[in-house]
Structure formats: structure tokens, C-alpha cells
Amino acid sequence: xxxxxxxxxxxxxxxxxxxxxxxxxxxxxxxxxxxxxxxxxxxxxxxxxxxxxxxxxxxxxxxxxxxxxxxxxxxxxxxxxxxxxxxxxxxxxxxxxxxxxxxxxxxxxxxxxxxxxxxxxxxxxxxxxxxxxxxxxxxxxxxxxxxxxxxxxxxxxxxxxxxxxxxxxxxxxxxxxxxxxxxxxxxxxxxxxxxxxxxxxxxxxxxxxxxxxxxxxxxxxxxxxxxxxxxxxxxxxxxxxxxxxxxxxxxxxxxxxxxxxxxxxxxxxxxxxxxxxxxxxxxxxxxxxxxxxxxxxxxxxxxxxxxxxxxxxxxxxxxxxxxxxxxxxxxxxxxxxxxxxxxxxxxxxxxxxxxxxxxxxxxxxxxxxxxxxxxxxxxxxxxxxxxxxxxxxxxxxxxxxxxxxxxxxxxxxxxxxxxxxxxxxxxxxxxxxxxxxxxx
Amino acid sequence: xxxxxxxxxxxxxxxxxxxxxxxxxxxxxxxxxxxxxxxxxxxxxxxxxxxxxxxxxxxxxxxxxxxxxxxxxxxxxxxxxxxxxxxxxxxxxxxxxxxxxxxxxxxxxxxxxxxxxxxxxxxxxxxxxxxxxxxxxxxxxxxxxxxxxxxxxxxxxxxxxxxxxxxxxxxxxxxxxxxxxxxxxxxxxxxxxxxxxxxxxxxxxxxxxxxxxxxxxxxxxxxxxxxxxxxxxxxxxx
Numbered sequence: 001x002x003x004x005x006x007x008x009x010x011x012x013x014x015x016x017x018x019x020x021x022x023x024x025x026x027x028x029x030x031x032x033x034x035x036x037x038x039x040x041x042x043x044x045x046x047x048x049x050x051x052x053x054x055x056x057x058x059x060x061x062x063x064x065x066x067x068x069x070x071x072x073x074x075x076x077x078x079x080x081x082x083x084x085x086x087x088x089x090x091x092x093x094x095x096x097x098x099x100x101x102x103x104x105x106x107x108x109x110x111x112x113x114x115x116x117x118x119x120x121x122x123x124x125x126x127x128x129x130x131x132x133x134x135x136x137x138x139x140x141x142x143x144x145x146x147x148x149x150x151x152x153x154x155x156x157x158x159x160x161x162x163x164x165x166x167x168x169x170x171x172x173x174x175x176x177x178x179x180x181x182x183x184x185x186x187x188x189x190x191x192x193x194x195x196x197x198x199x200x201x202x203x204x205x206x207x208x209x210x211x212x213x214x215x216x217x218x219x220x221x222x223x224x225x226x227x228x229x230x231x232x233x234x235x236x237x238x239x240x241x242x243x244x245x246x247x248x249x250x251x252x253x254x255x256x257x258x259x260x261x262x263x264x265x266x267x268x269x270x271x272x273x274x275x276x277x278x279x280x281x282x283x284x285x286x287x288x289x290x291x292x293x294x295x296x297x298x299x300x301x302x303x304x305x306x307x308x309x310x311x312x313x314x315x316x317x318x319x320x321x322x323x324x325x326x327x328x329x330x331x332x333x334x335x336x337x338x339x340x341x342x343x344x345x346x347x348x349x350x351x352x353x354x355x356x357x358x359x360x361x362x363x364x365x366x367x368x369x370x371x372x373x374x375x376x377x378x379x380x381x382x383x384x385x386x387x388x389x390x391x392x393x394x395x396x397x398x399x400x401x402x403x404x405x406x407x408x409x410x411x412x413x414x415x416x417x418x419x420x421x422x423x424x425x426x427x428x429x430x431x432x433x434x435x436x437x438x439x440x
Numbered sequence: 441x442x443x444x445x446x447x448x449x450x451x452x453x454x455x456x457x458x459x460x461x462x463x464x465x466x467x468x469x470x471x472x473x474x475x476x477x478x479x480x481x482x483x484x485x486x487x488x489x490x491x492x493x494x495x496x497x498x499x500x501x502x503x504x505x506x507x508x509x510x511x512x513x514x515x516x517x518x519x520x521x522x523x524x525x526x527x528x529x530x531x532x533x534x535x536x537x538x539x540x541x542x543x544x545x546x547x548x549x550x551x552x553x554x555x556x557x558x559x560x561x562x563x564x565x566x567x568x569x570x571x572x573x574x575x576x577x578x579x580x581x582x583x584x585x586x587x588x589x590x591x592x593x594x595x596x597x598x599x600x601x602x603x604x605x606x607x608x609x610x611x612x613x614x615x616x617x618x619x620x621x622x623x624x625x626x627x628x629x630x631x632x633x634x635x636x637x638x639x640x641x642x643x644x645x646x647x648x649x650x651x652x653x654x655x656x657x658x659x660x661x662x663x664x665x666x667x668x669x670x671x672x673x674x675x676x677x678x
Contacts, residue, residue, distance in 0.1 A: 321475045325661055349593070355607060381590075381592050397580070399605055414579045414581070414592075416578050416678065418578075420678065422589075422674070423678060424677060426589040426590060426676055426678055429559055429565065429590040430591060432590075433554075433556075433558065433559050433590045433591065436557060436558065436641045437557045440640070
């Protein structure tokens with residue numbers, strides 16, 4: 001391996017800086033990865049390299065092979081196995097097993113005939129159409145970037161890496177699957193007394209209802225364990241959204257005294273050592289916490305220099321892609337989808353990422369066949385578990401319409417805020433069917 | 441022609457020969473490969489006697505299994521004439537849906553496997569259901585529809601179960617029902633069926649429910665029709 005872990009961090013940093021300065025994020029790190037050897041021979045036909053094996057990436061991989069089995073599809077994912085963020089809140093409360101939300105990448109790769117590489121992307125050179133991994137580089141005809149999110153701790157701690165690392169380890173955000181979730185589960189199980197704070201990130205973030213659902217599920221554990229404590233949600237927004245009335249009803253009726261919702265609480269300062277959060281709604285001391293910093297598009301989008309810029313030329317933090325085709329505005333051979341996108345009224349959710357994956361697979365397969373496919377619009381359904389005993393859920397469903405005249409995508413949301421057991425059952429059916437779609 | 445395809449061809453002819461020739465030829469000629477004949481199966485009441493029109497209360501969702509022992513279908517009396525329509529798929533392919541059957545031409549039947557991600561009624565739950573006119577969906581506010589609560593796919597039973605809204609790419613496959621002397625027979629499936637995906641995705645579940653995959657895939661010769669609420673533990677409306 002010619003790129004060390006240290007180089008990787010350096011590279012990510014260089015990419016981030018480069019994004020603000022130049023359209024060619026090459027520099028020293030790219031030169032270094034340039035010395036790598038190819039890990040796969042050049043593609044014989046068309047090769048699509050997909051970076052990110054989440055809801056979007058898995059769906060593109062499968063549906064590309066279904067559209068055209070002759071396309072050489074390579075899916076690169078850094079995690080060895082799949083851990084589902086959707087349904088992870090009910091899992092935190094012990095309502096479903098780890099098996100239910102864990103899946104292997106081998107099954108769909110074997111079944112649909114795409115190549116799965118459990119590796120790390122360390123560089124992207126769009127001009128040479130190369131993706132560099134810790135195993136060597138791969139050349140592509142089309143590149144799909146679906147890396148999900150990364151945390152922006154610098155919004156809280158600027159360049160203080162010590163503080164960032166301390167917070168990551170001690171108060172994990174648990175919005176990126178893996179160890180963070182396991183740590184959070186352990187923390188809430190071990191919690192004995194006091195205030196447990198959840199911070200809701202400002203701006204766009206992965207899974208908008210997640211913090212509110214998580215509050216219910218943590219309160220469920222506290223209730224079960226007879227903990228003398230509270231879950232406090234610090235939200236920069238003026239109210240809970242989406243499914244506000246449904247969550248509020250759960251806090252007032254199911255978890256009265258166990259959940260406190262604080263609106264208009266924009267974070268001014270986080271002091272994880274002294275366990276104090278200063279906000280525009282006052283200062284809060286915590287016993288333990290789930291500190292969720294602002295989110296941004298995953299590092300691969302920064303690495304590929306495809307982050308959108310605001311009017312002043314500053315990076316917005318999210319990908320710059322066509323709202324209908326998901327094609328990168330700066331590169332017709334790159335597609336950006338899932339949680340990274342911007343400029344569309346779509347939430348960052350698993351369901352819509354899956355839906356986008358099917359659209360993008362059709363578009364790429366069409367391009368390869370020499371046809372321009374008219375893109376359809378995705379849809380989104382999101383259930384939230386708001387009671388653990390008995391299990392009850394609420395739901396939002398959104399379909400989208402394109403206004404040709406205004407060139408605008410209009411959401412048509414529909415919500416059930418009355419929690420019910422039927423919706424709890426539907427929550428798991430939703431997940432089962434989604435997992436079947438991506439994995440079997 | 442090898443032995444295997446010869447046998448397959450023979451059985452197709454055998455099945456075809458059991459169906460009223462005019463119905464069969466009309467369907468075949470009109471559908472450009474969208475119709476598949478299966479074993480002709482009589483629809484029965486729970487007591488084993490032939491199902492009649494009067495047994496199907498209007499706007500009530502009944503379940504039966506066809507063409508395989510494990511593939512659920514819904515039969516609904518929509519209370520008024522349901523006219524034939526041309527169903528257009530997203531890929532532009534078209535087929536003529538036959539409309540309702542019975543004296544009022546009000547009875548329709550569809551596969552109950554959601555064309556989106558294959559949710560289907562089990563003994564435990566049914567997430568895909570018919571919503572009568574007086575019971576609109578709480579989420580979509582629509583009534584007179586078939587809706588799957590897993591991901592809110594909506595189908596119109598009056599129009600060949602075309603997709604009204606939501607994520608499904610295909611309509612529900614339609615069960616072709618033929619009436620002969622007051623008795624009803626299922627003779628085949630029209631449209632895009634989801635059977636391969638269904639068997640593929642639910643191998644484990646079907647083995648548990650039917651003992652073996654072979655049993656789950658047995659073609660039926662008769663179908664017992666019962667109210668969905670009698671078959672499944674919980675009918676999930678949303």
C-alpha cells in the first residue's frame with residue numbers, strides 16, 4: 001500500500017482546501033496516489049465505479065446490472081458489512097436485533113454480478129477517470145459518488161483536533177453507522193441518572209426526524225431501566241419537523257417528564273470536557289450526551305471537487321449536481337446521489353437514496369446504450385417509532401412533481417401523526433422490503 | 441426441441457385447451473406476450489362449494505391463491521361496472537385489461553404481491569389492501585384504491601391496477617377471471633407478474649409457511665376465496 005492513513009487524512013484536507021481554490025485537486029497527495037498500480041485491468045466495455053455502498057450505491061449497482069448485465073460495475077465500500085441507519089433507533093432501544101439491520105455485501109454482488117471491493121477510496125482524478133483505493137487505482141467510464149455524510153466538527157471546534165477527537169470518542173454522533181452506534185447503545189444502557197442531551201444539527205442533515213425518534217427510543221430505555229433522568233433535545237429550529245405533532249404527542253403522552261424539547265437552541269459553544277453546551281436558548285449542563293455536529297457531503301465529493309459554491313464562492317458543504325439527472329454539473333461522467341446532494345427539496349433519507357439509485361441506474365444504462373433517458377422523480381417514505389411499549393409509529397410520505405414552467409420540484413407531503421401499532425408493523429415491513437430490494 | 445421444452449410446450453397446450461378458445465385467442469392476440477395461461481382453477485367458497493357472485497360483498501377484500509399455492513391474489517366486487525381499459529407500462533408497452541366480470545361486470549382480481557418491493561399478505565399481516573370508498577387511506581386520503589403501506593404504492597383497481605402514485609414501476613398483475621354458468625375460474629395472469637422475484641425474495645419465508653419450495657410453487661386447480669381479515673391476523677391500513 002503506498003498511501004498511509006496519515007496521507008489519507010492529508011489528502012482529505014487537501015481536497016477540502018482545493019475545493020475552494022482550484023478545479024484540479026491534485027497536488028502532492030494525488031502525485032503519490034498516481035504512483036499506484038492498477039488493481040483492475042482497464043475496462044473492456046463500459047465500467048461504472050460506484051463509491052459508497054449505502055442505500056444509493058447498492059441500488060445503483062444492482063439496477064445497473066439489471067438494466068444491462070454487460071456493464072462492468074464496481075462497488076467500493078470502506079465498511080466490511082452493511083449496518084442500516086434507518087431502524088437503528090428502534091435497535092438502540094432493543095426493539096429489533098442487530099441481525100435485522102446488518103447485511104452482507106457478498107449476496108447482492110454474487111447475485112447480480114457486480115464487483116464488490118471492501119476498500120478505501122483515497123483519491124479521485126476526474127481528468128484521468130481514475131479512482132484510487134488502498135489497493136490500487138481503477139479506471140472508469142462513469143463514476144457514481146454516494147459516500148453519505150461527514151461530520152463538520154470544525155463548526156464547533158475550528159482547528160482544535162484534540163477537542164474534535166475527544167467529542168467523537170466520548171459523545172459519538174451516531175449518524176454514520178458502526179462503532180458510534182454501538183457506543184451510543186452502551187451509553188444509554190449504562191445511563192443511571194441525570195440529563196442526556198441530544199443536539200439537532202443546523203441546516204441540512206441526514207434523516208431529519210432521526211433526533212426526535214432517537215429521543216423517544218432513549219427515553220424508552222430510561223423508562224424500562226427506571227432511570228431518574230431526562231432526554232433533552234436542543235434544536236436550532238423553532239419547532240419539530242417533520243412529523244412535529246406526532247413527536248410532541250409522544251413526548252407529552254408516552255414519555256412525559258422523560259423528554260424535554262428545547263426549540264431555538266442554536267449552539268454557540270460546546271464544551272465536552274466540562275459538559276456544557278451554550279445555546280441561544282440558554283446554557284445546558286449534561287451528564288451524558290449524543291452530540292451531533294453539523295453534517296456535510298462525504299469527503300469523496302470534496303476530493304472530487306464537486307461541492308457547490310455559494311454566491312461568494314464559498315463551499316456550501318453539499319454536492320453540486322443536476323436536480324433531475326443527478327449528474328455532476330462540472331462533469332458529465334460523474335453522478336452524485338443520496339445524502340450528498342443539494343438544490344433539491346429532498347430529505348437525506350435511505351428511502352429516497354434507494355429511489356434515486358434506480359433513477360440514476362436507468363440514466364447511466366441509457367447513456368451507455370446511446371439513449372438519453374428522461375429522468376423520473378424519486379419518492380420518500382419515512383416511519384418513526386415514537387413508542388417502544390407497545391410499539392407505535394408515525395409516518396410521512398412525500399411524492400414529488402416537476403413544474404416544467406417554474407423548473408421546480410414540488411414536494412407533496414402526507415403525514416400521519418396519530419401513532420399506531422399498525423404503523424409500527426408497517427415500519428418493519430418498509431425496512432424488510434427495502435433490505436430485500438438491496439440485498440436479495 | 442429438447443425433451444424439457446417439448447414437455448413444457450405440451451403442458452402449455454394442455455392448459456390452453458382447457459380454456460374457452462375464444463377467450464384465449466382474444467387474449468393472446470391482443471396482449472403481445474402480456475398474458476400467461478396457467479391451470480384453469482375454479483374459485484370456491486370456504487366450504488368447498490363454487491363461489492358465486494352473491495358471495496362477494498361489494499367493496500370487501502377477498503383473498504385467494506393463484507396460480508401457485510403461495511401467490512396471493514385479491515378479488516373485489518367494486519359494486520358497479522368496471523370497463524376494460526388499455527394499460528400503458530412505463531416502458532411504453534401496452535395491454536388491454538379485460539375489465540370486470542360477473543353480471544354487473546363489477547368483479548376484478550389482481551395479484552396481491554406489490555409490484556414495488558413485493559410486500560404481500562401473510563397469515564400475520566397484510567400491508568397491501570383495498571380501501572373501500574368509505575374508508576380512505578389516512579396517509580394519502582384516497583379511497584377505492586389498492587395501497588401498500590410499506591412504501592405507499594397506490595394502484596387503481598378500476599383501471600387494471602395502474603399505478604396512481606408512489607414508487608411502483610408496474611401495475612399489479614391482473615388475474616384473468618372467466619365466468620361459466622355462474623361459476624368463476626381463474627385462467628391466467630395478465631400484465632407484469634412478480635412471481636420470480638417473489639419466490640426469489642421469500643424463499644425462507646415460503647419454506648417456513650409451506651414446508652418446501654416445491655409446495656409453495658405448486659400450481660393450483662382450485663382456489664378457496666375468503667375475506668382477507670379471516671386469513672391474516674392484522675390488516676394494516678394506513
